Amino acid sequence: MLSLNSVKSFSQPLQRLLLLSIIVIVLPACSAIPPQELEDAPETMHSVDSIVKEDVEYPVDIYDPWEGMNRSTYIFNAELDRYVMLPIVNGYRDYVPLFLRQGINNFFNNVASFNHTLNSALQLNGETTANNGLRFISNTTMGIGGIFDIATGMGFPEVKEDFGQTLGYWGVDEGPYVVLPLFGPSNLRDTSGLVVDFVATTWLTDDVFGMNGNGGWLVFYYIMTGVDTRANTSFQYYQSGSPFEYELIRWLYTSGRQAMIAR
Amino acid sequence: MHNFIKTSIILLSLNYTAVFAAATSNNGFAKEEPLKESSSKYSYPLENPYAATIIGTPKEFQAVLPQFTRIPHKEYHLKILGARTIPDVFWYHSRGLDYAVTAQKKKAPLIFAIAGTGAGHRSAKMQVFQRAFYQAGYHVITISSPTFTNFMVNASKTAIPGNLKADSADLYKVMQLILSEQANLEVTDYNLIGYSLGASQAAFVAQLDEQKKAIGFNKVLMINPPLNLFHSVKLLDAMLEDNIPGGADNFNAFFKEFMANITAYHREHQKLSMTGPNFFYSAYKDKNPTDSKMKALIGIAFRISSSDMMFVSDVFNNMGYLVPKKTQLNSTSSLTHYSKASRRLGFSDYVEDIYLPYFSQVTGTSRDDLIAQSSLLSIKDYLRQSEKIGLMHNEDDPILKDGEIDTIKNLFPGRAMVYPYGGHCGNMDYKDNVAYMVNFFSGSNQ
Numbered sequence: 220m221l222s223l224n225s226v227k228s229f230s231q232p233l234q235r236l237l238l239l240s241i242i243v244i245v246l247p248a249c250s251a252i253p254p255q256e257l258e259d260a261p262e263t264m265h266s267v268d269s270i271v272k273e274d275v276e277y278p279v280d281i282y283d284p285w286e287g288m289n290r291s292t293y294i295f296n297a298e299l300d301r302y303v304m305l306p307i308v309n310g311y312r313d314y315v316p317l318f319l320r321q322g323i324n325n326f327f328n329n330v331a332s333f334n335h336t337l338n339s340a341l342q343l344n345g346e347t348t349a350n351n352g353l354r355f356i357s358n359t360t361m362g363i364g365g366i367f368d369i370a371t372g373m374g375f376p377e378v379k380e381d382f383g384q385t386l387g388y389w390g391v392d393e394g395p396y397v398v399l400p401l402f403g404p405s406n407l408r409d410t411s412g413l414v415v416d417f418v419a420t421t422w423l424t425d426d427v428f429g430m431n432g433n434g435g436w437l438v439f440y441y442i443m444t445g446v447d448t449r450a451n452t453s454f455q456y457y458q459s460g461s462p463f464e465y466e467l468i469r470w471l472y473t474s475g476r477q478a479m480i481a482r
Numbered sequence: 483m484h485n486f487i488k489t490s491i492i493l494l495s496l497n498y499t500a501v502f503a504a505a506t507s508n509n510g511f512a513k514e515e516p517l518k519e520s521s522s523k524y525s526y527p528l529e530n531p532y533a534a535t536i537i538g539t540p541k542e543f544q545a546v547l548p549q550f551t552r553i554p555h556k557e558y559h560l561k562i563l564g565a566r567t568i569p570d571v572f573w574y575h576s577r578g579l580d581y582a583v584t585a586q587k588k589k590a591p592l593i594f595a596i597a598g599t600g601a602g603h604r605s606a607k608m609q610v611f612q613r614a615f616y617q618a619g620y621h622v623i624t625i626s627s628p629t630f631t632n633f634m635v636n637a638s639k640t641a642i643p644g645n646l647k648a649d650s651a652d653l654y655k656v657m658q659l660i661l662s663e664q665a666n667l668e669v670t671d672y673n674l675i676g677y678s679l680g681a682s683q684a685a686f687v688a689q690l691d692e693q694k695k696a697i698g699f700n701k702v703l704m705i706n707p708p709l710n711l712f713h714s715v716k717l718l719d720a721m722l723e724d725n726i727p728g729g730a731d732n733f734n735a736f737f738k739e740f741m742a743n744i745t746a747y748h749r750e751h752q753k754l755s756m757t758g759p760n761f762f763y764s765a766y767k768d769k770n771p772t773d774s775k776m777k778a779l780i781g782i783a784f785r786i787s788s789s790d791m792m793f794v795s796d797v798f799n800n801m802g803y804l805v806p807k808k809t810q811l812n813s814t815s816s817l818t819h820y821s822k823a824s825r826r827l828g829f830s831d832y833v834e835d836i837y838l839p840y841f842s843q844v845t846g847t848s849r850d851d852l853i854a855q856s857s858l859l860s861i862k863d864y865l866r867q868s869e870k871i872g873l874m875h876n877e878d879d880p881i882l883k884d885g886e887i888d889t890i891k892n893l894f895p896g897r898a899m900v901y902p903y904g905g906h907c908g909n910m911d912y913k914d915n916v917a918y919m920v921n922f923f924s925g926s927n928q
Contacts, residue, residue, distance in 0.1 A: 264803045264835055270823040276734040277822045290814040297574060312551060347752055376753050457574040460602050460630045461790045462797070463821040478741050478756070482748040 279466050281396050281473050289398040293465055296403055297456035300449075308450045320450065322366040327447050328377060329358045329365025333423050334416050338380035342388040347378045379479075382419075383412025387480035396469055401445075404472040524902055526909045531878035532776035533766050534908030538606075541759040545916035547613035555612065556583050560659055562637050569797055571811035572635050579636040580604075581660060584612045584622040589668035591700070592621040593923065594657055596687075598678030598907070600787025602626045607677055610911045618920045621667055623660060627680055628652055629791045634798065641798040643791060644711065644837045646856055650686035657687070658696050671700040673923055677907050678881075681707035682858060688871060689864050702871045703922050706879055706907045709890050710857035712833055714881040715788075719828035721880075722781025725774045730826060736778065743769070780880070780906075788829035793820060795836060803836060858893060865893040872897045872922050874915065876904040 271277075283289060311320070332355040339347035354375035358365045371377070386408050387393070394407030402413065425431035430440065461467055527543055528534040559578035568576045581603050595611040597603060603624040615622045626633045628649040634641045637656050643649055661667075676684035681704035688702045708714035723729070726736045747765045748756055754764060796803040797811060804823055805811070838849050847855070854860055865871060873894040877887055891898045899918055901909060909915050 262802070263806050264801075265823070265827065265831075267804065267819050267823040270826050271819060272731070275731045278734045278737050279818060279821055279825075286816055286818075287814060290816070294573075294813055317552070350753065374753075376755065378752060378755075455604065457632075458602055458604055460600060460626070460632060461786065462571065462631060462793050463790065463817055463824075466818055466821045467786075474737070474741055478745045478748070481742070481745045482752075482756075 278474070279463075279470050281469050282394075283396040283469065285395060285397065289396065290465060292398040292400055293468075295400060296398065299401065300456055304445075304449050307446055311446050311450055320447075323443060323447050324451055325358070325362070325368045326365045327444055328368065329355065329362065330420060330423065331379070332358065332365075332377065334382070334419055335378060335380045337419060338382055338385045338416075339378070341382075341385045342380065344380075347380060350375050350378055351380070381409075381412055382415040383409030383476070384480050386412055387476070393473070393476070396473065404468055406473070406476075409476065524914060526901065526904055526912045526914070528763075528766075528905070528908060529903050530773070530776075531876070531880045531903060531905035531908075532773055532780060534876075534878075534903060534905030535780055535880060536776055536908075537762050537766060538908050539910070539912045540763040543913065544911045545614065545913040547610070547911075547916070548617055550609045550613060553613060553616045554584055556585070557581075558583065558660075558663065560636070560656070560663060562656065562659060566636075568635050569811065570813055571797060571815060571817075572631065572794070573813045575632045575635050579656060580626065580632050581656075582612075582624045583664060583667070584616045584624075585667060586616070586619060586621050589670055590619055590621050591671050591673060591923070592623065592667065592669045593673040593675055595622060595624045596653060596674070596676035596680035596683050597625065597627040597630065598676075598680050599627055599629050599784075600791060601680075602630050602632065607907060607910055610916070611675060614911075614916050614920055615923075618924065620673075620923070621669065623657075623664070625653065625656060625660075628683070629679065629787070631790065631794050634791070634794050640840070642795050642837060642840050644833065644856070645841055645852075646682055646686045646711065646860075650683045650690055653683055654687050654690050654694070654696070661697070672697050674699050674702040675705070675919070676703075676707075677705040677910060678707065679711065681705050682711065685858065685861060685865060685871060688868070689861055692864075699870065701923050702868075703874060703919060704871065705874045705910060705919075706876065706881075707858060707873075707890070708881055709859070709883075709886040710853070712830075712853050712856050713883055713886070715829040715833065717881055717883065718781060718784040718788075719830045720781070721777040722785050723828070725778035725781060733782075733825075740775075740779070743771075777880075785825060785828065788832065789824040789827060792827060792829075792832045792836070793824045795832070801836065858890065862893055866895065869897070873899065874918060874922075875900045876906070876909065877901065878903045879906050881906050 315323075332351055336348060336351040336355050339351050353373075354370040354377065357370045357373060357375065358368060361367075362369045383405075391408050393409070397405045397407060397410055399405050399410060399413075405413070424440065430436045457464060459467060525543075526534075527540060528537060558581055560581060561578040593611070593615050595603075595608055595615075597605055597608050601607065603626040608624045612622045612624060627643075628634065628638055629643045633652075634643060638649070638652050640648060674684045674688060676682075684702055684704055685707070688699050691697050691699055726732055728735070744756070744765065747769065748754065748761075751764070754761055793804065795801070797805050797809075800807050804827070805820060811817070838852055841847065841852055842849055845852075858865060871894065873890065875887065875890060875898065877900055879887065882890075887900065891900060899922075901915070903909070904912070904915070
């Protein structure tokens with residue numbers, strides 16, 4: 220169904236994004252099941268209602284109107300990770316030598332630096348714009364297309380700024396919490412940010428790196444982005460051991476993003 | 483797989499860093515067993531026990547070990563209690579007990595590692611064991627704590643953890659099953675290591691092994707065990723309750739202030755990665771947070787682990803403690819309101835409400851006797867005479883009451899290495915500590 224030819228026709232970034240969203244949205248087959256209510260709830264030693272107070276703010280209370288769907292997606296992601304992502308990443312680690320994996324990681328980080336620069340500028344932050352811009356330029360040139368990270372050693376470390384942060388900087392509310400298939404925790408604002416960052420990256424890869432219209436390269440490029448990201452993320456589903464992992468991640472994602480925006 | 487998950491994981495990992503989580507010390511005690519390099523001063527950098535517990539060992543002070551991704555690590559899922567049904571809400575754990583094997587390619591000594599309270603077999607501290615002992619030529623098998631969800635639902639007979647004898651019996655059974663599943667590993671001898679609660683359990687496993695003789699441990703190292711589990715639990719509960727201004731109801735305000743401080747610090751140091759290895763160390767050195775704030779963080783991390791454990795025990799056993807009996811929770815049920823409520827109950831509540839009533843009923847043992855059984859003193863004769871067992875601990879471990887460290891030392895005559903600082907397991911991957919750990923098993927500490 221998804222041949223290289225059909226991908227080739229999706230050369231425009233927005234169309235390609237549409238394709239990606241279809242793949243990503245159609246995949247999860249799980250449906251949201253609401254928590255079962257008991258009619259005559261028997262006595263408990265401690266009742267939730269007697270402990271949880273109306274007038275207390277709980278950090279775990281995060282606006283999550285699509286919780287049922289989000290939980291299903293979370294489970295879908297965990298399964299996808301277990302049966303698809305991790306086996307691929309393990310193979311990648313076993314068969315691709317470290318220096319090559321490092322080079323690939325540097326390359327994708329450098330592509331991301333381009334977006335970090337744009338977003339630092341959009342947030343009117345001179346210092347980080349200069350840092351990220353110089354980082355991108357030096358790694359693209361002296362680092363041979365970003366395969367080597369020489370910028371960190373030169374005093375230009377990676378400072379991540381994405382469009383979700385830019386929106387947050389300009390006061391856009393985070394909106395409802397969303398668990399995106401494959402990508403994981405997000406919210407409405409950051410999801411819009413992902414779309415904008417995707418379009419900007421596509422412009423860079425198509426018009427600057429010249430991958431425009433080359434379907435084979437694009438498929439390879441996206442697969443490698445995913446593999447590289449997963450290989451460099453230590454998170455493992457359900458390894459926190461917490462039965463409240465969904466709540467913990469929702470809380471930590473949200474407060475982590477607030478911190479990234481406020482910094 | 484968002485990058486910000488990394489930030490989250492740093493915060494989440496406080497979970498493992500802080501909770502239940504040794505000795506070129508120049509104090510008088512170390513003279514019984516001088517280290518080869520005893521002339522050099524112990525220079526673990528964090529002299530504040532709370533900071534050490536939270537931050538661990540700053541990168542430049544860590545032992546040089548192979549990266550985790552560069553050592554063999556194979557995951558297994560052991561089916562133990564075959565007929566047991568695992569509630570749907572714990573669906574992810576229905577594959578069995580997770581454990582990992584880091585195997586040498588040739589015949590080698592084997593070491594079992596037991597994690598601390600609320601920690602899984604892949605926790606950061608367990609990775610230190612894997613990296614250090616793999617490098618030293620051992621097969622390493624890592625097992626989650628009996629207080630960890632995956633262990634509770636798959637391998638704990640009662641799913642009511644906290645009884646050192648019962649939990650250790652579960653662990654011992656697990657180890658035997660693992661050895662039969664891994665029959666092709668070529669092993670010269672068997673060893674055991676554990677940190678925090680895992681250290682206490684290691685002692686009880688070793689004692690059980692003397693009776694059953696199913697494995698035959700050569701050497702056993704206990705790192706930062708509590709003297710009495712329930713005393714330490716009380717201290718940790720109090721760290722949260724006494725140190726959040728205005729009490730636990732103000733947790734949100736406390737947390738927001740904490741995040742605001744981190745953010746402000748980051749604003750001053752734009753180039754320092756928030757998720758980098760030394761962010762918290764650097765912030766600590768510059769900002770000198772009060773002990774009270776740090777105690778609160780340790781208390782919070784401990785509370786997260788212990789309330790998780792309580793909830794799993796409640797649901798698994800259908801106890802009607804917080805979740806009404808027969809409530810059907812499934813994989814997509816919202817647990818948010820249970821999470822809010824369970825965070826307000828401490829480990830001490832679990833001990834009083836669930837643990838003590840259950841075990842006194844089942845075993846006919848009095849409450850006081852049960853509390854006494856959660857102490858290392860309950861096996862003091864065994865510990866005193868067992869040359870194979872060693873101790874690595876810290877003088878300033880904040881999970882111990884005043885004087886308890888001396889009581890512990892006396893249980894290991896000539897076999898205790900107690901470092902002057904390091905807090906609770908904070909110095910485990912400091913270079914001297916790793917060297918001591920490895921030498922303890924290879925026999926070159928003598």
